[in-house]
Amino acid sequence: MTTDNILPVCIICGEVPKKGFKDGFFVRRQFICHACEKEICRLDHNNEAEYYRIVKSLAVLHVNY
Ligand SMILES: [Zn+2]
DSSP states (O other): OOOTTOOOOBTTTOOOOTTGGGGEEEETTEEEEHHHHHHHHTOOTTOHHHHHHHHHHHGGGGTTO
16 A cells, blocks of 8 residues: 555544544545544534534535545
8 A cells, every 4th residue: 555654634623533544434535533423423403503514524525426
């Protein structure tokens, strides 16, 4: 692999996870860290600001398809 030194950046929080690729997963070539994955699972529709922030972040997944 030639991508070992390229660290993934989470599309939701914009952070590079400490464990790199092992600390999250790829969805359609976009990276989501485990912390945000948990956040999505816990997502409360009543918390609109947070809900739309994450939905907006996930919208990039549809851009190239
Ligand atoms: Zn994240």
